[in-house]
Amino acid sequence: MERPDWAPKDVDIEKASAARLYDYFLGGSYNFEVDRALGRQIEQAAPGVPEFAFLNRAYLRRAVRYMLAQGIDQFLDLGSGIPTAGNVHEIAQNTNLDARVVYVDNEPVAVxxxxxxxxxxxxxxxxxxxxxxxxxxxxxxxxxAVLDFSRPIGLLAVAVLHFLPEGVSPYEVLAAYRQALPAGSYFALSHLTRDVGSDQVDQIIRLYAQSQNPITARGKDDIAGMFAGFDLVEPGIVFTPLWHPESPEDVGDHPDRSGAFVGVGRKP
Known part of the structure; x- marks a missing residue:
């Protein structure tokens, strides 16, 4: 396919990527036809995926606002994806003009x-x-240059750890970051789960295997283990809409259909 003018020369335009698929589901324009084609297959096989993307984005907003309310003014966003409306720096700097953010992604288009x-x-x-x-x-x-590791930091790993390559332990990865964080830091996580809607999750896993970023879904107990060394904030590990909803309408009748567990923890 023809490479768009805005696409970096080293980006793979022949195989879909998780970051560009997420951008597609959110209605963004920084994706290729290969992403849109696979995205349409995923939507047909698992109609709940776009809703998962929007619910996840809303959770990110609530988690960042919660951290801001606790005095956090600097953030490290792992697997940040392609910037779209409601980025971490927009949320944070809308409350605190001096808030600092470092985005990390392996997708050249995103960066x-x-x-x-x-x-x-x-x-x-x-x-x-x-x-x-x-x-x-x-x-x-x-x-x-941006983050001061002598002061608390908000670490974000939102809808990204299920994309870690096979053989890479999320527990070991998070342990390294946790060790670098000062006391009083916070950690926000969302992760695809197999605990509900297993047929749709199986279809998602099957189709994402065609992309650059295969998925590993995990159960609630496995996800809870990722908070080792952090004190969980109430209400603990819950389905995406149940974490500090802004209104009853945000929860809906079937929060389990979000397909993911989320949580926020504080490093003591």
Whole structure:
């Protein structure tokens, strides 16, 4: 296929990526026909996927606002995806103009687009890296220039850990980041689960296997293990709409259909 003018030269335009699929489900325009074609297959096989994307985005907003209310003014967003409406820096800086954000993604399109929209924002940056490469992420010049690791940080891993490559332990990855965080830091997580809607989840896993980013869904107990070393904030690990909903309508009649568990923890 023909490479769009805005696409970085090193981006794979022949195989769908999770970041560009997420952008497609959210109605964005930074995706290729290969992403849209697979996205349409996923929507047909698992109609709840677009809703999952929007619910997940709403959870991200609530989690960031919660952290802001606890005094957090700097964020490290792992697997941030392609910037779209309601980015972390927009949410945070709307409350605190001095809030600082570092975005991390392995998708060149995501980082290139982030660089464009953050060009005039000195306190928000994006770096291209694999999130499991904590040495690169934490030691990056941009990370060190923006984040102050002597003060609490909000660590975000929203709808990304289920994309870790086979053989990479999310527990070991998170342990490295947790160790780098000062006391009083917060951690927000959302993760696809097999505990409900197993047929749709099986279809999602099957179709994402055709992309650059296969999925590993996990049960609630496995997801709970990712909060080791953090004190869970009420209401604990719950389906996406149940975490600090802004209204009863946000929860709906079937919160389990969100397809994911979420939670926020604090490092003591």
């Amino acid at each position: 290139a687009h982030a660089d464009l929209i953050l060009e005039d924002n000195p306190t928000a940056v994006a770096i291209e890296a694999e999130l499991q490469d904590h040495v690169t992420v934490l030691g990056h010049d941009k990370t060190r």
